[in-house]
Amino acid sequence: MSRRSTCLLFAALAGLVAAAPRSQDLLAKAPPQDRPVLLKNAVLHTVTGGVVLGGSLWFEHGRIGQVLPADTAPTLPTGVEPLVLDLAGKHVFPGLVSACTTLGLVEIGAVRQTNDLREVGETSPEATAAVALNPDSTAIPVARSNGVLTAGVFPDGGLLPGRASVIRLDGWTNADMTVRGAAGPVVAWPADSRSRRSRRGPDRGEAERSGDGDGDSATRKARRRIDDAFTAARAWLDARTADPTVALDVRHEALVDALRGEVPVFLLADEQEQIESAVRWATSRQLRAVVVGGRDAEACATLLRERNVPVIVNGVHRLPRRDDSAYDEAFTLPARLAAQGVRFCIGTGSDFSNDRNLPYHAATAAAFGLDRQRALRAITQDAAEILGVGDRLGSLAPGKEATLFVADGHPFDLTTHIELAFVQGRQVDLRNKQTELAEKYRERYRQLRGR
């Protein structure tokens, strides 16, 4: 395809969008991929297969068909005329994966009515994030506009807040958006309550909330409650397997996948003792563990390595936790984990409204010692794997979902703009409420100048 026709194509896409309503949450979702798309002459950042200069890649029915080096002719499917995009000078990346966020569950932080994060009670594993997603949340297209196309959505609150879900950032319904509805129960493993001066975050255990007099025993009690929940679920599962007339218990049922090892448990833990005790607990119960938070994970490196427990480093832009800590403690954590051979990915550690800054957390980790390729992997393939969807998402490889984006540079660079994005091969609109508001008010100043 000539350069001219590419331009035409962009123009056509733009025209389609311009006719749409003014705010993305009112916009139509992307239609299904109806013909193969070939991306040519781009720098392909495959993540799992290196960087391919001038390579090409095509996808059909939402799946990647081939990823090819320069000067290799693609074997395109026959029958339907493919859409061919010449991307000379452009870069193609797999969609970024925000591993731990509240996207879709909250619309406005301080407005309680828009907040679906927290179920009543300390143990509510039955609460499943994907169920309450708002597909028209304005925050979703905002995140998407900077290349975040997949997210792990975590409920919050209590000891067993619910089950995380993996979602794609475009779809008409929850079902369209759900990659994996029940990706694993979240376990807010209580910290030794003497660290109660922490104000929020996953280490805020039951002990401090209840204001229990004896902190240590409150911590023990809370940990015991978590363990009891799994014990009870196991007993229920055994009974129900033997006798199907045993009544359904939705709480117990919510833990079955994890008990069978089909999904991990996501252990929210930041402090060394918290991580160690959480991992020992989970692995001794034959649960697959993922540590979320992981501030002190380097100190637990041997345990994490030996038991093959990965870490979602939840935020690189964090303050050091102690006055004595190195100022860049959080910035260097990914590099230190990499040096120790601990599996990890990088999240934002922030809420639904800041997912677009995910690449900058990785970029900071890269500036503070993490290999740049590895940093990219930490927000794509590694994140997808840790969320249990690494076989479907996270890299540019044949057979994977065509969830990817085209940019004029590397997403770590602040000057980079995302130009095209595809979710399951469907081209999504990169505008959002914010770009529309910017345009609306640029018009105001045009009018003022015209007066």
Added chain:
Amino acid sequence: MRVRIAVAVAFLTTCGLAQTPPHNGPRPVDPGWHALTGAHVVLAPGRTVDDVTVVLRNGRIAAVDGGAVPAGATVIDCTGLWIYPGLIDAFVPTDVPALDPGATDRHWNPMIQPQRNALDGALVPADERAALRRLGFTTVACVPTGGILKGTSCVVQLDEPTATEPVGILRRAAYRLASLQTRRDGYPDSEMGAIALLRQTLADAEWYARCRATPGAAPRPQAALQALVDQQDLPLWFDVQDELQALRALRIAAEFRQQPVLVGSGMEFRRLAALAAAKAPIVVPLNLPETPDVSTAAAAERVSLRQLQSWEQAPTNSKRLLDAGIDIAWTTARLKDKKDLRARIRDAMHCGVTAEQALALLTTRPASLLGIGDQAGSLAAGKLANLVVATGELFAEGTEIRDVWVGGVRHEITPVEDRGLDGTWNWSTGRPTAGAEQALLTIDGDKVRCKVGDDELKATAVDREPDSVAFRLAGAALGADGVHWLRLYREGDDLAGVRTAPDGQDVAVRAQRAAASGDERTAGERAERGPPPSLDPLPTPLGGYGFVTPPAATEFVVAHATLWPCDGRGVIRGGSVYVRGGRIVYAGPDSGLPEVPDGVPVIDATGKHLTPGLIDCHSHTGISRGVNESGEAVTAEVRIEDVLDPDDVNWYRQLAGGVTTVNQLHGSANAIGGQSCTTKVRYGVQNPDDMHLAGAPAGIKWALGENPRRANSSGYNSRYPNTRMGVEALIRDRLAAATAYQREQSAYASLPPAERARRQPPRPDLELEALAEVLAGTRRIHCHSYRQDEIFMLCQIAREHGIRIGTFQHVLEGYKVADAIAENAIGASSFSDWWAYKFEVYDAIPDNGALMFEAGVCVSFNSDSNEHARRLNTEAGKAVKYGGLPPAEALCFVTRNPAIQLGIADRTGSLATGRDADLALWSDDPLSYAARCERTWVDGRLLFSLDDDRNARAAIARERQRLLQRAAAAPKGKSSRDDDTKDAYWAAEDLTEDYCCRDCAGGAR
């Protein structure tokens, strides 16, 4: 001499005379005349005499000399004992009833009750009185507790009132007491509010005094102000919680020309030089922090180096203060258990305080501070008969206090122990052939053992009476085989009696008490103490990243860098900056670098980028005890500069992000908030005031929208305003009040002096004073705002009052009304891309900065967060991404533009000749996430560098391990997590969390 005694006696007794009830029956007569002989007498610290008799009569010392014992005096033999002046505690908090809330002339704020006096209360309760006497105290100053201006103290004797004689009073009012206490449920609920209230009240008192002195229209009598006027000659004491509060109190005292005395925290050594410079006396408590909790590895990990250093160094406090030339006295206040006093004194002495100094700190120094040096604190004829009789050197290990005399009345503290017959006795067996062998008799109740040489003799048929014992012994060891009958009686200190031998002969026997073996406890205590902590200078701030010697402003060149001058010159590749005397001498292309003297270091910055130090136009870093004063909706009188916390480690972290200047702002709970402070990040200065950027225009925080409405706090809000309409009305009202105030003040000021002398001056009002400055254009409004309507509203008010707004802060809908902002404000200071955390920011967009810039607004990006403050450079970079600003313009969002907004662009914010040498050196393009800040200079001083940081980390690791080992070995490793102890010692400590104070710590506190 006699006359003086008579006068003094009259003084003491007249206090009671008027109230003396009639005797019930005949008058008892106590001659009150004693002569203490044979003692080693310490007249005053450093003045010791032997061979004198201390004569006491009628509550006074009649003589201390070698004269004969006067006939008629009761002689008390004190041979071998030591006599000291009675100890004085200048600060003993006592309960005094609060003022009647219904009283018509009561101050509007319940924290102001200067009209109280400690005599209104119960003074020292009997059990505490006895406890203090047991420690050797004879005289104390009682102070009322509670409030900010708490009332006056009185000095009393620790004697026991009788039916006819009340407690002896030395001074009814010795000093006034103030503190910076806050309230939970009303104004002031922050430390800066407490300071403002205190300053306003002291200003009111000055005004009131002027008014009362003006004939004619005097104001309505006000008890609180009248009391302050009446007390104006008394020194003003401040009860402070830590060393920073101490410095704050001294500022207030200086402002109002008061003679201050501080009642300290024990942590003064952390700001020694600043306190020494102020020269105010300090009453120092002797409490020590608990040993940090190092019971588990996890617990040890949570203890900070500053906490460990404070713990180790606390015993050196008094020694360091004395060495710094500060006038100090000791108090028992703040000791959890007053019985620990002597151990704590020995701790201080272990660190180098001499016995003479120690005595002075409890006698002559407090006496002088209380103005009772002519009556107490030393032993001399005519002074009060307040003395301590001890068995040895007063503070030495093992010394016991035998008696304490208060006003000539003896209080037995440790009577000579009457152990009765019990104990071990050396006895002469009365054996005819008695040799040198030792015979020991041990009596324990009705058990008696006897040992002669190596033989144990068994006593039987023991018959024990209180003062005698009879028993039988059998054995040849006593010279004759068979049963011996013994009966022993007490005779003075000895035992004497008779042994009836088996042959029927009676033999006289005598026994003396055997000397006790050495005091094992003493040895134990000495062993535990170990070597004293080092007295080397300590870093400022205490902790891992402080400086023992602050870096000097050196002369240097940074060459071959990519320069971002932020002055319209774009980006200069291959540029140099030459710094001398804390200022930039040259900034431009390498080729234009002037001649640099030999020896001036040249830093080769090839491949690196040099920018002005970054400026954070919205910071809440380093503000002690409350970012919001939310007790009122309008708090223009409170000042952030009063509560700057130079110890906050976030200063250091921000230096590591290239930040050199911040706009420290009050929170956003109030439509009209407190005064802001433009602060240079001069980490490591002794006095927090030195961080203020002198000469920077004054500022004040205002706030619109949800926060001043308290819309996001839970519970019902009864505080006005509750709507944006109310916010507007309130602002209008206060500006009208300020206009009227200003008119009244200038009308008065323009009167001829003679006329002024006849008129009541207008009352000074710190709140309206600040608002009058706003109206006069000398104080810049930094207004927290989000929605376009409220921004527009304030623009309207500004136009009406002819003022130009300083900045709109946050201003996330600024892009909707950028034209109004450009017209009415110096600038807008925004977040790069935050949104959706509450309803009023639902329309926030990341193009906000660029759109306002395009409309001609001077735009800055700020942090409002300790975390974001370290990444202002990449926040600025987002203006390139969203809106396509040229990079050099984007960097100005965190350099030149905030400098313009704060009115300091001629000082900092750009690289130009004559500017302060506030610089940041970056490894890469500062707008990219690849950049690391490598060095930061403030005023030409290198306050951060990667090299120094590396060294600091290594030193922290070493020092932590040393101190953790010490703490683990220390006795009684008790947790220090009790909240009550936390405040005093670890005020600046906190496990910092990913807690974000963005949005000015919100409307919720």
